[in-house]
Each structure stands twice: as structure tokens, then as C-alpha cells.
Amino acid sequence: MKTPVKVGDMNQQFRVIFKQNFVDNGIMITVISGTNRKGSMTLQVALLCAKILKEKGEEVKVLDLCDLPHDFVFSALYGNKNAAFDSILDEYIYAADKLVVLSPEYNGGFSGVLKAFIDGWNPRMLRNQKIALVGVASGRSGNLRGLDYMTNVFHYLRLHVYPDKVPVSAVHTLGSDEGIHDASTKKVLDNMLSGFIAY
Secondary structure: OOOOOOOOHHHHHHHHHHHHHHHOOOOOEEEEEEOOOOOHHHHHHHHHHHHHHHHHEEEEEEEHHHHHHOHHHHOOOOOOOHHHHHHHHHHHHHHEEEEEEEEEOOOOEEOOOHHHHHHHHHHHHOOOOOEEEEOOOOOOOOOHHHHHHHHHHHHOOOOOOOOEEEOOOOOOOEEEEOOOOOOOHHHHHHHHHHHHHHH
16 A cells, blocks of 8 residues: 655655756856836846846846736736746746845835735745845835835745845935946945855
């Protein structure tokens, strides 16, 4: 008589098979620009983070939420299936070993499109991933409230949040749509990402 296979064991086997097919032996880091506002400064900070990580020899992919299917809130959540959305999750979320998530401050929290995107993740695929958080704001707080809110959401999903979170304040003064030029911001992000790589 065959021993029944537990559901948890099947999930783990699926994760192993998934890793073998989608991820090579190196560490892959996804940097997420957590807004669908076109031409955002959040994207410029995200691109800077990706550049720093690549200079440190890491394999990096950047996900701009502008590239999500425009109807994903209706077509990809709550049991609905959207092939384009699922492909994004496979490539950028489930296949990543670590995530760097950036969000601007919207109404004292993080962006609604980022929360909706996270609501589309399958929690069974997210055990043990590590996440670094960066808040972006035109004001002085650097989205500290949003960073706390994101921390609670990711802890609920049993993800490991790197404790050194970076609030980027007065972002409109730090660069342009051609990139972030402020040396002190680059240094702070470089220090945080160096620690995150070792985390």
C-alpha cells in the first residue's frame, strides 16, 4: 500500500521543480517599482538600485508596475486567470530569491496598485524569500508609514523583511527623469543593498 503524500510535501516538491526549471544556481533579485504612474521618480530610484546591485555582481531584473496588464484587478485576482499576469509572477516574483520593493507615499501608505499586485501572489510560493523595502516621497518622511504598512503585509505572508529600510525623502530634488544624481542617496542605497546581499 502506497503512503499518502501530504499536501505540504506536494507543494514543496512543486517549489523544487519550479526552481530547477526557472532559476539557475545563482541568486536572482527582482527590483519592483511599485507604482503604475508613468515617468515616476520611484522608477528612477528602482533603476538606481538595480544598477548598484549589478555593479556588485548580482543577477537583477526590474519590474515596473506600468507593465502589468491594465485589467489585472478584474481578470487575474480572486481565482480568475490571466496568462500575462501569471507569466509576470513566474518570472519576477516566484523565481526570485530576493525582492527589493519600492513604493511612493500615497495617502499615508503605499500605492494601491502595489497592494493589488501583492494580493495576486500565491502565498504557497513565497516561503523564505527575503525583501528589502525602500520608501519614496516628495515630502520629508520618505514614506515611513508606507514602509511600516508594507512590513506588516509581508510579515503576514511569512516573508523575511530586511530591517534596514530606506526612506528616500524630497525625491523630486534628487534627480530627474534621466536618473537619480544625489551622491548621499546613492551612498545610503549602496550601504543598504550591500547588507541585503549578505542577508
